[in-house]
Amino acid sequence: MPPSSDPVVPTVTPVTISYSELQDKDKDLSVKIEEGFGPNGLGILSITQVPGYSSLRGNLLRL
Structure with missing residues (x-):
């Protein structure tokens, strides 16, 4: 092959x-x-360990 x-x-x-x-x-x-926004980055950053994330996400998605 x-x-x-x-x-x-x-x-x-x-x-x-x-x-x-x-x-x-x-x-x-x-x-x-x-690293995240430079020429070889994806153009995004991920934030981890946000306190109360589940309820914050639920409130945002309801909007």
Whole structure:
């Protein structure tokens, strides 16, 4: 079987930032922001560990 000529598609993983990191005024998040929004990023950031997320999400989706 000849080698595949299909191009290799790079895998990009989303950048995550925890809620506590966002609240830390001394934390420098510029590297993570550049990684998420830079030329090789997806253009999104994922925020994790948001307190009360389930109820906040429910309220938003109801709108």
